[in-house]
Amino acid sequence: QVQLVESGGGLVQPGGSLRLSCTASGFAFSSSTMNWYRQAPGKERELVAAISRAGGRINYAESVKGRFTISRDNAKNTVYLQMNSLKFEDTAVYYCNAVGLGIPWGQGTQVTVSS
Numbered sequence: 829q830v831q832l833v834e835s836g837g838g839l840v841q842p843g844g845s846l847r848l849s850c851t852a853s854g855f856a857f858s859s860s861t862m863n864w865y866r867q868a869p870g871k872e873r874e875l876v877a878a879i880s881r882a883g884g885r886i887n888y889a890e891s892v893k894g895r896f897t898i899s900r901d902n903a904k905n906t907v908y909l910q911m912n913s914l915k916f917e918d919t920a921v922y923y924c925n926a927v928g929l930g931i932p933w934g935q936g937t938q939v940t941v942s943s
Contacts, residue, residue: 830854830931832924837937840914848909848937850924858902861927864909866920867936873923877909891917914941 836848848864861880867873877898878887886898897910907924921936 832926832931832934834922834924834934834937837922837939839940839942841943842915842941844914844941845910845912846914846939848911848922848939850907850909850934852905852907852924852926855926855929855931857905857926860929862898862900862907863925863927864898864907865923865925866918866939867923868917868920871920876922878927879907911939914939916941 831853832850834848834850836846838846840846859881861878863878864876865873866876874889876889876892877896879898879900883900888896895911895913900907919939919941921938923933923936925931925933
């Protein structure tokens, strides 16, 4: 069964950190570019970070550069998003997905930055 399961979200104060995880199953994870996305209330889903199959190419949205780090462990079929120096505007539901495979979205993980 093709599945993406995100976890690690929560409530954090501004300036805090969280580490998100996304565990994949049912497809060739190690052969897939993986992305993290987020969707804030009332906004479109946006791409946050991308990592190539072996991790050699990484890209970030301008809004998170220098604060977020994407990584992957192909042995665990898992992609991570380390989020530091969190801001109010990072509040959103965060999702991962593989590029170009049409995999259904997971449930996402809620990140709320609030004082």
